[in-house]
Amino acid sequence: MSAPRSAPADEPLARLKAAYWRRNVTIMSCLLAVWAFVGLGCGILWADWLNQWSLGGVPLGFWFAQQGSIATFVVLILIYALAMNWLDADYHCRAAALKTASENGGAA
Amino acid sequence: MNETLLAMTGLKIWTIVFVVITFSIYLGIAWLARVKDTKGFFIAGGGVPAPANGMATAADWMSAASFISMAGLISGMGFAGGVYLMGWTGGYVLLALLLAPYLRKFGHFTVPDFIGDRYDSSTARLIALLCAIFVSFTYVVGQMKGVGVVFSGFLGVAPATGVFIGMAIVFVYAVFGGMKGITYTQVAQFWVLITAFLIPAVAISLKLTGSAIPSVGLASEVLPSVDPSQPYLLDKLNNLNQQFGFGSYTDAYGENAGKWNKLNVFCVCMALMAGTAGLPHVIVRFYTVKSVKAARWSAFWALGFISLLYLTAPSVAAFARYYMVDDIAGLNGKTVDELPQWYLDWNQTGLIAWVDFDGDGKVAFTNNLTTEVKRVTPQGLVPAFDEGMEWALADRKDFIAPNELMRIGGIPASERAKLIADPGAWVEANDGLTGAEKIELERLKNQAWSSLTDSQALREAPREELGRYLDLLRAQDENAREKLLALGGAHHPDRDIIVLATPQMAQLADWVVAFVIAGGLAAALSTASGLLLVISSSVAHDLYYKVMNPRASEQQRLLVGRVAIGVAVCIAGYFGINPPGFVGEVVAFAFGLAAASFFPAIVLGIFSKRVGTVPAVTGMLVGIGFTAFYIVTQKADVILLNAEVAEAIIGPAGQGLRTPWFFGIDAQGIGTVGMVLNFVVTVAMTPFCAAPSAKVRAMVDSIREPEDPDALSPAASH
Numbered sequence: 001m002s003a004p005r006s007a008p009a010d011e012p013l014a015r016l017k018a019a020y021w022r023r024n025v026t027i028m029s030c031l032l033a034v035w036a037f038v039g040l041g042c043g044i045l046w047a048d049w050l051n052q053w054s055l056g057g058v059p060l061g062f063w064f065a066q067q068g069s070i071a072t073f074v075v076l077i078l079i080y081a082l083a084m085n086w087l088d089a090d091y092h093c094r095a096a097a098l099k100t101a102s103e104n105g106g107a108a
Numbered sequence: 109m110n111e112t113l114l115a116m117t118g119l120k121i122w123t124i125v126f127v128v129i130t131f132s133i134y135l136g137i138a139w140l141a142r143v144k145d146t147k148g149f150f151i152a153g154g155g156v157p158a159p160a161n162g163m164a165t166a167a168d169w170m171s172a173a174s175f176i177s178m179a180g181l182i183s184g185m186g187f188a189g190g191v192y193l194m195g196w197t198g199g200y201v202l203l204a205l206l207l208a209p210y211l212r213k214f215g216h217f218t219v220p221d222f223i224g225d226r227y228d229s230s231t232a233r234l235i236a237l238l239c240a241i242f243v244s245f246t247y248v249v250g251q252m253k254g255v256g257v258v259f260s261g262f263l264g265v266a267p268a269t270g271v272f273i274g275m276a277i278v279f280v281y282a283v284f285g286g287m288k289g290i291t292y293t294q295v296a297q298f299w300v301l302i303t304a305f306l307i308p309a310v311a312i313s314l315k316l317t318g319s320a321i322p323s324v325g326l327a328s329e330v331l332p333s334v335d336p337s338q339p340y341l342l343d344k345l346n347n348l349n350q351q352f353g354f355g356s357y358t359d360a361y362g363e364n365a366g367k368w369n370k371l372n373v374f375c376v377c378m379a380l381m382a383g384t385a386g387l388p389h390v391i392v393r394f395y396t397v398k399s400v401k402a403a404r405w406s407a408f409w410a411l412g413f414i415s416l417l418y419l420t421a422p423s424v425a426a427f428a429r430y431y432m433v434d435d436i437a438g439l440n441g442k443t444v445d446e447l448p449q450w451y452l453d454w455n456q457t458g459l460i461a462w463v464d465f466d467g468d469g470k471v472a473f474t475n476n477l478t479t480e481v482k483r484v485t486p487q488g489l490v491p492a493f494d495e496g497m498e499w500a501l502a503d504r505k506d507f508i509a510p511n512e513l514m515r516i517g518g519i520p521a522s523e524r525a526k527l528i529a530d531p532g533a534w535v536e537a538n539d540g541l542t543g544a545e546k547i548e549l550e551r552l553k554n555q556a557w558s559s560l561t562d563s564q565a566l567r568e569a570p571r572e573e574l575g576r577y578l579d580l581l582r583a584q585d586e587n588a589r590e591k592l593l594a595l596g597g598a599h600h601p602d603r604d605i606i607v608l609a610t611p612q613m614a615q616l617a618d619w620v621v622a623f624v625i626a627g628g629l630a631a632a633l634s635t636a637s638g639l640l641l642v643i644s645s646s647v648a649h650d651l652y653y654k655v656m657n658p659r660a661s662e663q664q665r666l667l668v669g670r671v672a673i674g675v676a677v678c679i680a681g682y683f684g685i686n687p688p689g690f691v692g693e694v695v696a697f698a699f700g701l702a703a704a705s706f707f708p709a710i711v712l713g714i715f716s717k718r719v720g721t722v723p724a725v726t727g728m729l730v731g732i733g734f735t736a737f738y739i740v741t742q743k744a745d746v747i748l749l750n751a752e753v754a755e756a757i758i759g760p761a762g763q764g765l766r767t768p769w770f771f772g773i774d775a776q777g778i779g780t781v782g783m784v785l786n787f788v789v790t791v792a793m794t795p796f797c798a799a800p801s802a803k804v805r806a807m808v809d810s811i812r813e814p815e816d817p818d819a820l821s822p823a824a825s826h
Contacts, residue, residue, distance in 0.1 A: 021812050025715075028205050035205075039198045039381075043190060044374050048360035056327030057340025062358040065190030066182070066422040067323055070415050073201045077411050080205055081404035088401065088814045 012098050020091045027083045031076050038064065038072045122622030130626045131277055133296050134633070138281030138289040156291055158402040162409025164294035165393040167301065167634035169200070169414055171247070172254030174421075175301055175631035180606030182425035183432070186349070186357040188368050189425065195380025195699075197411065197418055202385040204407040208394040210714045212403055213811040218642070219388050219706055220650045226713040227721045228804055230655070235728055237650050239705040240388050243698045244639045244646075245680065247387075251636040252684025257604060258628045268685045274633060275681035282637045282677065283670050290637045291396060297630040302416055304627020308611040308620050309420045312427045315614055317341060322423035334437070345426060348433045352440065353475035353482065353489055353508035357429065368774065375777030382707040382783055383699025388646070389638040400815040428606045431613035433473060439513065442471045444531070450612030458517035458524055460601035463592060464532045465512050465585040467549075468559070472509040477599050479585040480578070481560065482508045493578055507560070510585055511599060518596030540587030545580060552577040640680065644673035697739050700779025704731035708786040717808050720800050723793035731786030735779050741765040742775035 042050060047061030055063050156164070174196065182189030214222050220240055224233025252271050259270020281289045306322075313325035316334055329338045339347070345357040361370050368376065384390075393410070394403045435441045439451060439462070447462070454460045462471050465479070475489070476482045482489040492507050516524050527534045541549065552558060552573060557565035566574070608628060611621045648669035653660050660668070705728050712719045744754035744766060751761070758765050768774065770781060800808075 017809075017813055020814060024812075031201075031205060035198065035201050039194050040374065040377070043194050044370065044377060047187070048362070048370075051358065051360055056324075057329065057342050058327045059342070059358045061360050062187050062190075062342075063327075065187060065360075066193055067326070067419060069190075069194045070197045070418050073197050074408075074411050074415050076201055077204055077408045081408045084209075084404055085401050091814045 013095065016091065016094055016098065020087065023087055024084070027080070027087070031080055035073065035076055039069045043069045119618040119621055122619045123625050126619075126622045126626040127629065130296075130300050130630060134277065134281060134293045137292045137296055138285040141289045141292045142284045156396045158397055158405040159409050160295050161291070161393065161397045161402070161406040163298040163413055164291045164396075165390060165406065165410035166413035167294040167298035167630070168389055168393060168638040169196075169410065169635075170301060170417055170631055171635035172251045172628065172632035174417065175305065176254055176258070176607050176628050177604050179421045179424040179428065179610075180603035182422055183428045183606050184600075184603055186355065187360050188373055190422075191373055191377040191380060193418055193422065195377045196384055197414065198377070199381040199384030200390075200407075200411050200414065202381055203390060204404075204411070207385060207710055207714070208391060208403070208407065209400065210811045211391055211710070212394045212400065213813070213815055214807075218646050218650055219386065219391060219710065220646060221654070223706060223709055223713065223724075224650070224654070225807065226800075226804060227709070227724045228801060229721045229725060232709070232721065232725050232728070233650065233654075235725065235732075236706050236709070237646055239701060239732065240646055241643060243383075243386075243702045244388060244643050246698045248636050248639045248643070248676075248680040249683040251632040251639075252680050254604075254632040255629060255636075256684055258608070258625055258632070271681055271684040274629070274636070275677055275684075278633055278637050278640065279674060279677045282640055282673050286669070287392075287396060287641055290641055294634045294638070297634040298413065300630040301627040301634070302413065304623045304630070305417050305424075305607075306420060308614070308616055308624055309424050309427075311616050311620065312610065312614045313423060316427060316430065322420045322427075326423040326426055341426060341430070345429050345433075348430070350484065351435075352433055352473065353484060354433070355475075357426070369772075371771065372774050372777050375773050375780040377777075379700045379703045379777050379779035379783070382703035383701075383779055386702035386705075386707045386710070388642045389635075392638075392642055392645070424607060424610060428610045428613065431610065432601075432606075437613075439471045439473050443469050447471075448613070450609045453612065454601075454605050454609055455528055457605075458519070458528075459515050459605045461514050461516040461527060461597075462531050463512055463514050463516075463527065463588070463597075464535055465510060465588055466581055467532060467535060467553070467584065469532060471512060473513040474508045474511045476508040476510050479510055479582050479589060481510070484508060510589075513601050514592065514597050514599060515602045516592070516595075516597045517602065518598070519592070520595065523595055535584065535588045538588045538591045539584040540591075541580065541584060545583075548576070549580045549584065552580070636680070640673050640676045643676045644669050647672040647676075697735075697743075697775060697779070700735055700739070700776065700782065701732060703779035704735040704782025704786055707783055708790060712787075712790055714808070714811065716794075717805050718799055719790060719794050720798050722797045723790040726793060727786040727790030730789045731782040734785055735782030738770060738778045738782075739775050742768065742778075 042061070042064040044065065047065055050061035050064065051059040053060045058067070178189075178192050181192060211219070211222055214225075218240065220233050220236035223236040224230065252274060255274035256268065256271040259273065281293055285293065309322040310320055313319055313322040316330055317325040317328040318331050319325040319328050326341060328341060330341050330344060332338055335344060342358050346359075349355065349357050361368075361373070394407070397403050397406050430437065432438050433440060439447070442448075451460065451462075455462075464470075466472075481492045483492040489508060516527060519527075523534075526537075536546075539546075555569065555573070555577075556562070557569040557574065558577065560566065608621075608624060611624055648665055652668045653665055657664070708731065709724050709728055712724065741758055744758050745751050745761070754766075755761070760766070770778065773781065799805075
């Protein structure tokens with residue numbers, strides 16, 4: 001760590017924030033990967049190939065372009081809301097624990 | 109033009125009832141939710157519950173384009189129409205994951221504000237501001253025009269009066285209610301528009317396929333009452349499309365599918381995705397709830413509600429296709445006495461018009477835009493009566509007559525009235541044949557083989573007479589068609605009538621049709637009001653408060669906000685009534701420009717602390733410059749005043765720059781290339797330019813941190 005040291009008590013908090021950001025980016029990248037795979041991939045790039053199979057009376061590529069991708073997008077936003085709300089709660093829990101610990105440490 | 113349409117009094121009465129009821133509700137809500145401070149005016153006080161905010165976002169998002177135009181577009185385009193479905197919903201995902209949470213944490217009202225602060229540059233702020241206002245305005249004008257179409261089509265008032273009524277309503281609830289009034293009005297508008305879209309879709313789905321869920325109906329077999337052999341609905345559409353020379357409905361790419369290849373479908377879809385993510389009126393929606401948790405739930409509710417319409421639209425498109433093309437339920441082969449009521453109604457508006465070019469008294473709705481009979485081959489449509497005339501032995505079913513369904517909205521009223529009164533007589537009066545030729549054609553028409561559909565008779569026909577007959581037919585068609593196009597007519601009916609006409613096509617009750625009209629108005633008004641508010645907050649906040657008068661008081665800012673929204677309504681209304689020729693073209697490209705301008709700047713601004721002012725501004729300029737230049741070269745005729753000016757500046761049509769010179773990419777998809785250029789330029793320049801100041805880096809750090817759950821909406825503290 002070459003960054004100039006601030007108040008020592010901030011360091012664990014800074015690490016916590018960095019960890020929060022990394023996990024945030026991971027969640028986002030995974031969901032966007034699914035977004036690209038289903039929307040741009042199945043709905044466009046491989047649609048002609050997928051069309052050789054059918055789902056009921058709908059060719060699969062056509063189905064992804066006009067139905068499947070939209071349903072997937074809704075699920076992605078649902079997962080995002082759940083995952084991020086959990087991540088936030090986890091962060092606030094840890095931050096509160098840190099604060100209590102440093103206050104106790106200061107008192108000792 | 110209106111009195112005949114309103115002969116259908118039942119429908120008119122229902123329409124008036126629904127429009128008056130819904131408009132009263134909107135005004136009542138606006139009055140109850142009126143506001144007194146800037147916080148309430150611009151972000152509804154930041155205290156709207158998540159599901160309500162989700163509904164308001166959905167109503168904001170689903171514009172006249174989604175409600176009125178999208179299913180019609182898909183109906184005509186088949187597979188490729190999916191770009192609008194995926195583009196607009198996929199863009200929402202980008203927005204909710206990549207941009208909104210951080211812009212909310214940043215805590216200002218607008219995108220230009222973020223770009224201005226993040227790149228610490230008033231140039232960047234101004235570029236983003238101009239783009240945001242341009243994008244919002246072209247979009248608003250489209251909504252206002254939609255209001256005019258709906259009013260003129262159903263209430264028998266002039267389009268201008270319709271736009272004026274719409275303007276007055278939006279003016280009242282936007283100026284007094286601000287964001288709070290708009291938000292709660294949009295909740296009501298959401299319910300009106302979604303039920304209006306779903307009721308006819310469910311009814312038609314039951315009627316055609318027996319399934320109450322339109323998405324299931326799309327994948328089902330049709331009922332025996334529709335087709336005794338009970339094919340899958342989409343197989344039936346593919347056959348019908350093929351029968352009349354249109355590309356396959358479900359095929360993705362290739363000879364047999366639509367005009368766009370894979371590269372174009374990809375680029376158009378991507379441009380729509382990135383462009384919608386940058387639309388300012390939806391971003392501001394993430395500020396109108398209390399906590400970041402509520403903002404995430406509101407995003408989920410919003411896309412859930414949006415998907416109700418977006419998952420149903422493909423089914424409506426397919427049902428409408430069947431009712432348009434089919435030779436039993438649809439228009440093909442109908443004589444003047446058999447034309448359905450919905451056609452007669454819409455015929456009055458000029459948006460659809462049958463012109464009997466070949467004088468056979470039967471409608472031909474085909475993809476053959478020439479003046480001679482063609483037939484389908486694996487290589488596409490080829491002339492059916494070529495030398496050798498081997499055609500006579502062929503199966504007659506693959507013959508495609510020249511298309512006779514046009515739109516005539518643009519032609520002079522007197523000509524239009526004549527055409528509507530008698531499509532056959534108009535052609536006779538404008539066929540340019542001499543008296544002797546007319547007599548000869550009349551004589552030949554009475555021959556046994558003249559219908560050109562009886563192989564047996566055709567084989568026995570005297571070749572010379574048949575040749576003369578075909579020549580005369582073609583001359584008649586060529587002359588009349590040329591005259592119609594010169595007057596301002598165009599091939600194929602207007603796609604915007606599809607959603608509004610489908611309930612009539614399926615012969616649903618008048619009140620259903622009237623409700624759909626109220627839904628179309630709700631969609632147009634909700635989007636228009638949301639966008640107008642964004643325009644006014646851009647002017648009042650970014651321009652007036654941040655640039656012109658930083659010491660402005662709360663009261664002054666509120667007044668400027670109200671005046672700005674009032675002026676914006678009037679300007680939008682003016683252009684809605686008198687749309688400049690280029691507006692229709694530009695609306696489709698607003699997304700491309702948004703994608704190429706601020707999307708990369710926002711994303712890099714959040715996810716990189718290293719990108720500084722110079723690379724970002726250069727990137728934006730390169731992205732906008734390239735995209736705008738490409739669009740201008742592609743659409744020179746409409747953007748540069750007229751064809752002569754376009755030719756003088758860029759050169760003759762169809763040559764050099766006026767062809768799709770960048771890998772054949774359509775103008776609608778070029779925003780994707782502009783966006784990539786923007787990213788590449790910005791990233792490539794970054795190592796050689798100064799890093800942002802410590803203050804900016806601290807700001808980026810702060811937007812990446814989780815929001816304090818106890819704090820109010822961050823924007824509320826400003």
